[in-house]
Amino acid sequence: MRGVQEKEKLKKIRIEVCGIGKRFVRRFKKERKNFLEYLINPILNREKSMEFDAVKDVSFSVSEGEVLGLIGRNGSGKSTLLKLIAGIYTPTTGYIKTDGSVVYITGFGWGLKTKLTMKENIYLIGTIMGLNREEIDKKLEEIIDFSGLRAYLYTPVFQFSSGMISRLNFSIGIHCLEHKKPDILLFDEAFSAGGDIDFQEKSIKKMEEFIKEGATVVLVSHRLDLIEKYCNRVMLIENGKIIKTGSPSKIIEYYKNFTKKRDRNLKD
Numbered sequence: 001m002r003g004v005q006e007k008e009k010l011k012k013i014r015i016e017v018c019g020i021g022k023r024f025v026r027r028f029k030k031e032r033k034n035f036l037e038y039l040i041n042p043i044l045n046r047e048k049s050m051e052f053d054a055v056k057d058v059s060f061s062v063s064e065g066e067v068l069g070l071i072g073r074n075g076s077g078k079s080t081l082l083k084l085i086a087g088i089y090t091p092t093t094g095y096i097k098t099d100g101s102v103v104y105i106t107g108f109g110w111g112l113k114t115k116l117t118m119k120e121n122i123y124l125i126g127t128i129m130g131l132n133r134e135e136i137d138k139k140l141e142e143i144i145d146f147s148g149l150r151a152y153l154y155t156p157v158f159q160f161s162s163g164m165i166s167r168l169n170f171s172i173g174i175h176c177l178e179h180k181k182p183d184i185l186l187f188d189e190a191f192s193a194g195g196d197i198d199f200q201e202k203s204i205k206k207m208e209e210f211i212k213e214g215a216t217v218v219l220v221s222h223r224l225d226l227i228e229k230y231c232n233r234v235m236l237i238e239n240g241k242i243i244k245t246g247s248p249s250k251i252i253e254y255y256k257n258f259t260k261k262r263d264r265n266l267k268d
Helices: 002-010 034-038 077-085 116-126 131-147 162-180 197-212 224-230 249-268
Strands: 013-028 048-063 068-073 093-098 103-105 182-190 214-218 235-239 241-246
Touching: 013 214, 048 077, 048 093, 048 214, 048 224, 048 241, 068 077, 068 224, 077 093, 077 103, 077 182, 077 214, 077 249, 103 116, 103 162, 116 131, 116 162, 131 162, 162 197, 182 197, 197 214, 197 224, 214 224, 224 249, 241 249
Parallel strands: 068 214, 068 235, 103 182, 182 214
Antiparallel strands: 013 048, 013 093, 235 241
16 A cells, blocks of 8 residues: 555646636626617726636645546636636636647647638648648548538538537547647546537547547546546536545535535525
8 A cells, every 4th residue: 555655746747726716807888778878878888897717726736647526516617717728728827737739639629710611620620730732641531430420511511500519629639639749638627528428438448549548638527427437536616616536426416415405494
């Protein structure tokens, strides 16, 4: 047991998050009751703003080869935290250190240009992820087949449903990863793509390949079965803060009880 603990200590820290906070500004206009109010009081038409903290004083580290799960309700700050690690957002406070190449994959269609066709987006995202045209040419058929969207190859993405966008985004990202061999892999709700069970299972098998190769993985998902099966450790996030960390089974059970208690309080 002691030997295992010492071995764990020697593992390289791939992600170090220290005192991270992220503040956003939400802008809005006060609703007018009628056009007369608009004429009488033009001050009401001025845009107002309100600051809010999506992530608050979060600290943790992730070791080489570890699979960390982030769970919590919608709006709790999970995706914001993942985007901070990926470098998509800049922290308002604190700092993040990553050791190795980082790749972010989401089921939300991040990075796709809706006016471009499916094929044009494949080449665009592939290029952003570091592949040249010849390398994308070699991956093209795999990406198309995996997505199951061959009939829409020359269709502008703005005509796609949200499920189709998720499938395309994941298919491009996961196949480009095979070229990059990332050290750190960030999955943001990537396995709810399109609500298609067969596609989800294909996607999960692809993730398994990278876990077996030793990539450090941070997984955000509402699918608690995946969190429990693949993660070494789980963090529960609520209102931008980590409220509990531990083994998958313990944190998932705590989360279920926490959710039931919160729902009862809302009803009361």
